[in-house]
Amino acid sequence: MKKPIKTGVFALSLLCGASAAADISDEMVKIGVLSDMSGIFSDLSGEGAVTAARMAVDDFVANEDPAFQVELVTADHQNKTDVAASRAREWYDTQGVDMITDVINSAVALAVSEVTRDKNRMLMVTGSGSTAINNEQCSPNTVFYAWDTYSLANSLGRTLTDQGYKKWYFVTVDYALGKAIEYDATKAVEQAGGEVIGSLRHPMGTPDFASFMLQAQGSGADVIGIANAGADLHNAIRVANEFGISQQQKIVGLSASMTDVHALGLNTTQGMLLVEGFYWNQDEQARTWSRRFQEKTGKMPNMLNAATYSAITQYLSAVKRLGSDDADAVMADLREREFNDLFAKNGHLRPDGQLIHDVYLFQVKTPKESKGDWDYYELVDTIPAERAYQPLSDSRCELVKRAGSRT
Structure with missing residues (x-):
């Protein structure tokens, strides 16, 4: 009714x-x-x-x-x-x-x-x-x-750093989400033996990412971590592809999802690693x-x-x-x-x-690998719940202190 x-x-x-x-x-x-x-x-x-x-x-x-x-x-x-x-x-x-x-x-x-x-x-x-x-x-x-940003950034940061991509640079949206992504990814990269060599902030709803992405390219980083979401993420990745940055450095959408892959297309996103808690297939x-x-x-x-x-x-x-x-x-x-x-x-x-x-590490398929509409992901790894999320021993929540920490 x-x-x-x-x-x-x-x-x-x-x-x-x-x-x-x-x-x-x-x-x-x-x-x-x-x-x-x-x-x-x-x-x-x-x-x-x-x-x-x-x-x-x-x-x-x-x-x-x-x-x-x-x-x-x-x-x-x-x-x-x-x-x-x-x-x-x-x-x-x-x-x-x-x-x-x-x-x-x-x-x-x-x-x-x-x-x-x-x-x-x-x-x-x-x-x-x-x-x-x-x-x-x-x-x-x-x-x-x-x-949460910890489960995504921790999984991606550790995986790529372990693969040899040691130097990171962040392009971060200047509000709560972006700052949290960058913070959590930085911890994961450093714990895996990598380093963050720089970062910059942009306003939410930025129409032109050219200057931001060119500055990130000039850093010489192995990985440019895009710490934003929605239209900002799409614009940043498109610019990276237009300028050929993605052919020289690893571009990672730290909060990217299937919706973003669909909007950008497999030609732009093929080979990208993503962490999600659900995939339709x-x-x-x-x-x-x-x-x-x-x-x-x-x-x-x-x-x-x-x-x-x-x-x-x-x-x-x-x-x-x-x-x-x-x-x-x-x-x-x-x-x-x-x-x-x-x-x-x-x-x-x-x-x-x-x-x-549980969360899942996926790799985006190439156009040839995809069997049809919405067939975008290949499962790389299942990350158990207890390993994916911030341990309670690291919590900054007053409720945990009251209840007594348990991992």
């Missing part, structure tokens, strides 16, 4: 069961998808996140027949922290939203996490990756669900769900889309088990669970709010 469109907000009500559980607030579970619907991250998330969320709610209602109603609301945060925080506060205060998800853009995620903690609701971050989310700004109300469960997603959107889902589906399904399952949408109770329940679904394999939720799960 669709409600009328409100200003900038699409609301979808999915009613289930004749009566709500006694401990469900407002006799309804309401989930908000707060995403970038029109900016530089919209292709990564945006309508894809909304579609995945609707699929999760539809499937949960059809398969579980819960004794409560479920409603989904969505909004565009416009990549502005004040807009995101204001929307989250409004949802919590006046619309009865119990859980918010997506929040792509790390600065946005951190702002919404603070509001969520103040309101004692829940945030499941499936779009953003800054490790500040589970370190300095960790929260008992936030689940860091899909990916990794197993039969992933293929079945992904083809359903493709029927609705015209494209295969990326890691963030799959994570949004998984997060909402796990959240609703916890609410049903408990008969309550109380944030503290749901978080406690999730911490007791092992996560194994189409997205999260061998996963569990740690005291710092990080959901750790």
Whole structure:
């Protein structure tokens, strides 16, 4: 049942069961998808996140027949922290939203996490990756669900440095995500015996990367690490190819995804190494769900889309088990669970709010190796959850200090 469109907000009500559980607030579970619907991250998330969320709610209602109603609301945060925080506060205060998800853009995620903690609701971050989310700004109300800069940068930094690419130079977007990627990749490179010989920062939404990439080329580095995402990543890699930089030095998109490979094409990205937590063709469960997603959107889902589906399904399952949408109770329940679904394999939720799960090192196929549309990856290695993520012994999260560190 669709409600009328409100200003900038699409609301979808999915009613289930004749009566709500006694401990469900407002006799309804309401989930908000707060995403970038029109900016530089919209292709990564945006309508894809909304579609995945609707699929999760539809499937949960059809398969579980819960004794409560479920409603989904969505909004565009416009990549502005004040807009995101204001929307989250409004949802919590006046619309009865119990859980918010997506929040792509790390600065946005951190702002919404603070509001969520103040309101004692829940945030499941499936779009953003800054490790500040589970370190300095960790929260008992936030689940860091899909990916983080540590798992990507650590895996790629170590792998390439071990292969002999010892000298690194970073081109980094000047906000939370980029700084976290560069920080984590630097640690991995140095621990593997390499060195970082320089870096530079660029504003988000930079239209011309020529001067940045030429300066990186002039550094003489073995690897130029691109520490940004979305349109910025695409523009930087395109410039590197146009100037022939990628033929002389290794160009690495440290947060690159299948969405980026699709946008740039195999001719531009062939041979690139990437770390992801999901690939549509990794197993039969992933293929079945992904083809359903493709029927609705015209494209295969990326890691963030799959994570949004998984997060909402796990959240609703916890609410049903408990008969309550109380944030503290749901978080406690999730911490007791092992996560194994189409997205999260061998996963569990740690005291710092990080959901750790297996991740995968892929190499992008050449055009000749690809057998058709969306056939982009060759699996190189499966990285177990406990090895992929920052160990709790290195955590800067106050919650870990309280709980007592465990690796």
